[in-house]
Amino acid sequence: MATEQSPILSVRNLKTHFKSGVGRNKLVVKAVDGVSFDIKKGEVFGLVGESGCGKTTTGRTIMRLYTPTDGEVYFKGKRITAGIEGPKNEIADVKADYKDQVKLLQDEHSEKGSNESVKKELDSKIEALKKERNEKIDKLKADIVKRKDDGRKDVKDKEVKELLKKMQMIFQDPVASLNPRMTVKEIIAEGLRIGGEKDNKVIKEKVEKVLETVGLLPEHATRYPHEFSGGQRQRIGVARALVINPEMIIADEPISALDVSIQAQVINLLNDLRDELGLTILFIAHDLSVVQYFSDRIAVMYFGKLVELTTSEELFKNPLHPYTRSLLSAVPVPDPDFEKTRKRIKYDPSMHDYSEDKPELHEIKKGHFIYANKKELEEYKKQLVE
Amino acid sequence: MADNLKLQVKDLTISFRTTQGMVRAVRGISFDLYEGETLAIVGESGSGKSVTSKAIMGILEGNAVINSGEIIYENQDLTEIDEENFHRIRGDKIGMIFQDPMSSLNPIMRIGKQITEGMLINGNHLLERSKRKYQAEKQNYINAKKYKKELKIKYKESKLELKNDKQSADFDKGLEELKSKYKQDLNDVHKNIQEKKSIYKQRKAEAKKEVKAEWQKTKSEYTKELEKLKEQYKNAKSKETKATKEEYNRKAQESFNKEKDRIQKRISELKERYKVSDNKTRILIKNEIRNTKEAFKQFKYEHKRKSFGSESQQLQNAIKQKREEMLRERKVTKRQAYERAVKVMSEVGIPEPEKRMRQYPFQFSGGMRQRIVIAIALTANPDLLICDEPTTALDVTIQSQILELIKALKNERSLSVIFITHDLGVVANMADRIAVMYAGKIVEIGSYKDIFYNPKHPYTWALLSSVPDLDSKERLISIPGTPPNMLFPPKGDAFAERNAYAMKVDFDHQPPYFKVDEGHYAATWLLHENAPKVELPDQLKKRINKAKKSSPKEREVI
Numbered sequence: 001m002a003t004e005q006s007p008i009l010s011v012r013n014l015k016t017h018f019k020s021g022v023g024r025n026k027l028v029v030k031a032v033d034g035v036s037f038d039i040k041k042g043e044v045f046g047l048v049g050e051s052g053c054g055k056t057t058t059g060r061t062i063m064r065l066y067t068p069t070d071g072e073v074y075f076k077g078k079r080i081t082a083g084i085e086g087p088k089n090e091i092a093d094v095k096a097d098y099k100d101q102v103k104l105l106q107d108e109h110s111e112k113g114s115n116e117s118v119k120k121e122l123d124s125k126i127e128a129l130k131k132e133r134n135e136k137i138d139k140l141k142a143d144i145v146k147r148k149d150d151g152r153k154d155v156k157d158k159e160v161k162e163l164l165k166k167m168q169m170i171f172q173d174p175v176a177s178l179n180p181r182m183t184v185k186e187i188i189a190e191g192l193r194i195g196g197e198k199d200n201k202v203i204k205e206k207v208e209k210v211l212e213t214v215g216l217l218p219e220h221a222t223r224y225p226h227e228f229s230g231g232q233r234q235r236i237g238v239a240r241a242l243v244i245n246p247e248m249i250i251a252d253e254p255i256s257a258l259d260v261s262i263q264a265q266v267i268n269l270l271n272d273l274r275d276e277l278g279l280t281i282l283f284i285a286h287d288l289s290v291v292q293y294f295s296d297r298i299a300v301m302y303f304g305k306l307v308e309l310t311t312s313e314e315l316f317k318n319p320l321h322p323y324t325r326s327l328l329s330a331v332p333v334p335d336p337d338f339e340k341t342r343k344r345i346k347y348d349p350s351m352h353d354y355s356e357d358k359p360e361l362h363e364i365k366k367g368h369f370i371y372a373n374k375k376e377l378e379e380y381k382k383q384l385v386e
Numbered sequence: 387m388a389d390n391l392k393l394q395v396k397d398l399t400i401s402f403r404t405t406q407g408m409v410r411a412v413r414g415i416s417f418d419l420y421e422g423e424t425l426a427i428v429g430e431s432g433s434g435k436s437v438t439s440k441a442i443m444g445i446l447e448g449n450a451v452i453n454s455g456e457i458i459y460e461n462q463d464l465t466e467i468d469e470e471n472f473h474r475i476r477g478d479k480i481g482m483i484f485q486d487p488m489s490s491l492n493p494i495m496r497i498g499k500q501i502t503e504g505m506l507i508n509g510n511h512l513l514e515r516s517k518r519k520y521q522a523e524k525q526n527y528i529n530a531k532k533y534k535k536e537l538k539i540k541y542k543e544s545k546l547e548l549k550n551d552k553q554s555a556d557f558d559k560g561l562e563e564l565k566s567k568y569k570q571d572l573n574d575v576h577k578n579i580q581e582k583k584s585i586y587k588q589r590k591a592e593a594k595k596e597v598k599a600e601w602q603k604t605k606s607e608y609t610k611e612l613e614k615l616k617e618q619y620k621n622a623k624s625k626e627t628k629a630t631k632e633e634y635n636r637k638a639q640e641s642f643n644k645e646k647d648r649i650q651k652r653i654s655e656l657k658e659r660y661k662v663s664d665n666k667t668r669i670l671i672k673n674e675i676r677n678t679k680e681a682f683k684q685f686k687y688e689h690k691r692k693s694f695g696s697e698s699q700q701l702q703n704a705i706k707q708k709r710e711e712m713l714r715e716r717k718v719t720k721r722q723a724y725e726r727a728v729k730v731m732s733e734v735g736i737p738e739p740e741k742r743m744r745q746y747p748f749q750f751s752g753g754m755r756q757r758i759v760i761a762i763a764l765t766a767n768p769d770l771l772i773c774d775e776p777t778t779a780l781d782v783t784i785q786s787q788i789l790e791l792i793k794a795l796k797n798e799r800s801l802s803v804i805f806i807t808h809d810l811g812v813v814a815n816m817a818d819r820i821a822v823m824y825a826g827k828i829v830e831i832g833s834y835k836d837i838f839y840n841p842k843h844p845y846t847w848a849l850l851s852s853v854p855d856l857d858s859k860e861r862l863i864s865i866p867g868t869p870p871n872m873l874f875p876p877k878g879d880a881f882a883e884r885n886a887y888a889m890k891v892d893f894d895h896q897p898p899y900f901k902v903d904e905g906h907y908a909a910t911w912l913l914h915e916n917a918p919k920v921e922l923p924d925q926l927k928k929r930i931n932k933a934k935k936s937s938p939k940e941r942e943v944i
Contacts, residue, residue, distance in 0.1 A: 050781040050782070050783055050784070051752070051781050229868040230431075231868070232868075259430045259431050259808060260430065260808050260809070260810070260849060260852055260853065261430055261848060261849065261852050261864065261865035262430075262864075262865075262868075263852065264852035264853075264854075264862040264863065264864035264865070265864040265865075265866075267854070267862055267864075268861060268862055268864050271861070286781055286782060287782065288782070289811075289853070289854050289855070290854050292854070293854035293855070293859060293862075294854075326783060327782065327783065329786075330782040330783045330785065330786040331782060331811070332782075332785075332786075332809060332810075332811020332812050332814065332815055333811050333814065334810035334811050334813070334814050334838065334850060334853050335814055335838065335929075335933045336813075336814040336815075336817070336834045336835065336838050337835075337933065338814075338933065339811065339814040339815045340814070340815065344786050344790070347783075
């Protein structure tokens with residue numbers, strides 16, 4: 001279990017928007033819209049939601065595969081990527097603020113009359129404001145430059161470069177994510193070679209060791225992906241991520257493309273690895289039963305926003321947000337008597353009235369966050385079960 | 387229960403010819419399906435569950451061979467029926483819902499066309515009627531031809547047999563005898579075939595004539611009525627003066643104008659509001675304007691059809707309708723298909739079907755697309771529905787919607803359903819009876835209670851315990867290894883390799899079906915009287931006990 005310590009990954013107000021079209025046809029898809037969470041070392045953090053809710057985009061933005069629109073991602077205390085929309089908007093705000101203030105001053109002074117001294121006073125005041133404004137803007141501009149620098153694809157900072165190796169990804173479809181024309185050894189060693197390892201002996205050693213870790217045999221190294229079954233292919237995907245010795249793994253629906261019996265194999269493997277290597281895992285999936293089984297904490301996502309975040313026991317004991325409830329009621333349970341009589345809950349987002357009271361992520365109980373406005377929060381508090 | 391048996395599969399064996407040899411996909415499975423029942427077939431990919439369903443639909447790939455077995459539906463063997471006759475069963479009587487809604491819909495064809503397509507193509511009533519009349523004769527002819535083939539095979543086999551014991555002195559003599567007998571038989575068969583063929587041809591011509599005569603009769607009736615209507619129409623028109631006509635038109639125009647004014651007023655009102663409101667409400671108002679315009683269009687259309695109703699015009703409409711009716715006797719008209727499509731679409735829960743008919747598949751969400759696939763399957767009014775993993779490509783929330791829909795439709799139309807999936811949660815929700823398949827064989831079959839609460843086969847145990855439970859965090863029991871290569875099916879029990887409870891006998895001999903209960907059978911040597919007593923895996927036992935003990939309400943998570 002995770003203990004109280006500084007988080008290994010922290011995501012701050014992350015936004016990733018996809019824009020298309022110009023003018024009238026302009027369309028902005030807010031795939032991720034203001035997501036914040038921390039992942040502690042050694043923890044399995046589950047991210048759940050239906051397809052299209054932005055969970056994969058979140059994972060890929062953290063992996064630096066997408067550039068965020070706004071917000072920051074810190075990995076081991078270092079910022080690894082950041083969006084520039086925030087400071088950009090701030091600059092605009094500062095400018096507008098300045099204009100308003102100048103106008104206010106001018107109005108004030110015009111009442112006093114129009115002699116020389118008054119004019120001088122006004123000018124000096126405006127000058128001061130202007131200086132303040134320019135300072136602020138310069139600061140923000142510097143911030144933008146720095147953020148842009150942090151988000152660059154070719155990382156210059158050596159420290160960050162090393163850091164990024166500590167975060168690896170496992171993809172959903174083991175068939176599509178392995179190059180069919182490369183042998184297993186080549187696939188696994190590719191990351192090592194890119195990382196600068198040139199000694200073939202070392203590479204061979206490492207590959208064989210990692211194959212063993214994921215439950216494959218060293219002689220599998222010379223085979224091609226098509227010679228393996230689905231579960232074994234996913235093991236290769238896991239091995240490819242593990243060979244760099246990562247501290248954190250982002251697993252994007254690693255089992256939803258697999259057969260039931262093989263799903264259990266992969267879950268058990270990930271569970272063992274986490275215990276042995278002390279891995280931190282961001283587990284993205286849409287199947288709540290698997291996520292609940294595997295994760296320490298779970299965040300439920302709906303249309304780009306986190307609606308509920310808490311420990312997995314708490315989520316199943318105290319699901320508060322109606323969307324979480326509807327998700328839970330939709331999970332099929334292999335128990336026919338129960339399954340045939342249960343009631344499904346439908347979630348209708350128009351049930352919330354957010355026109356006046358804007359919703360926020362509130363901590364309703366220690367470690368239990370929920371997206372609600374103040375009125376709803378009161379209602380949710382009543383529903384809490386100890 | 388035998389009287390309402392819907393489908394019977396007996397000892398079905400299917401292989402695929404490949405360059406490496408024969409892949410034995412299905413190895414002798416048998417099951418019954420009763421009316422209004424859902425049979426779930428569960429298993430891993432490659433266990434042959436989809437192949438079974440395809441065989442029932444008659445859509446096996448070209449390299450598939452049905453080695454033996456029967457699929458009996460409405461007293462005919464589906465494995466013997468030729469393609470031409472299968473048309474009347476596939477889709478019409480047995481509907482199918484496929485796994486991926488995106489790839490089973492045509493992306494460049496409007497939804498409406500895709501739904502009505504089948505109805506229009508299969509909608510020639512006259513042809514159908516005549517076909518039904520000479521079907522028996524045709525089947526006789528086909529059977530006769532088939533007998534010839536069988537004879538050939540038999541001859542070859544017996545020749546081989548003779549060759550095998552060549553040592554015997556009377557080999558030549560035997561061969562001679564065989565040949566002559568074969569020739570004679572062949573002669574008889576040829577004669578029989580010719581006879582059957584001529585009967586069939588004759589009957590076909592007769593049937594066509596009969597149907598044509600029937601159609602002429604109904605047609606003449608209709609023409610008589612039409613003549614009458616036309617007469618009336620002429621009279622009415624001659625009586626009609628300019629003044630009365632104008633009167634009618636004026637009235638109609640008035641009511642139309644009234645509505646038009648109302649709509650225009652409403653729109654201008656909305657536009658005023660649009661100017662002063664903020665972005666969010668603006669979108670709403672825009673939608674509202676669009677909707678009012680749409681409604682007005684509809685009104686205009688209706689108005690044109692209905693209210694310009696002087697007597698002559700009404701008669702004209704009546705004539706049109708009569709003509710349409712006459713056409714409907716002969717075939718499914720476009721309007722009829724459209725009406726039916728709208729009805730079915732609203733039945734499967736697609737809002738505004740008239741509008742949705744004009745859209746393309748990409749304009750629908752995943753759940754809606756699957757609803758359309760279901761609607762297409764339902765337009766032909768099948769009484770047997772095969773669902774091949776209909777929700778695997780969908781999200782949990784949408785999955786539950788689609789499952790509810792299939793369940794509701796099943797009850798409404800008393801459909802029999804074959805439900806194929808590998809998700810045991812879904813099975814628990816849907817199934818009345820369950821067949822567990824592994825490596826081309828049914829390893830356990832029984833009611834849902836038998837399979838979930840009293841499983842007997844180790845494979846069923848493994849499947850049940852490999853699903854994570856919502857309220858336990860114990861290590862999952864995974865099935866080691868992978869399913870066997872069906873190019874070389876194992877000699878004994880196919881699951882023995884991966885089975886922790888395997889005994890020596892499992893590797894050498896295939897287990898027969900042991901009866902556990904009424905309707906509950908399992909193919910495992912563990913049920914043999916000499917087998918050692920084996921307990922259920924602990925985890926599974928705990929789970930079952932818990933499920934049995936607590937009533938469903940107590941277990942409600944929320």
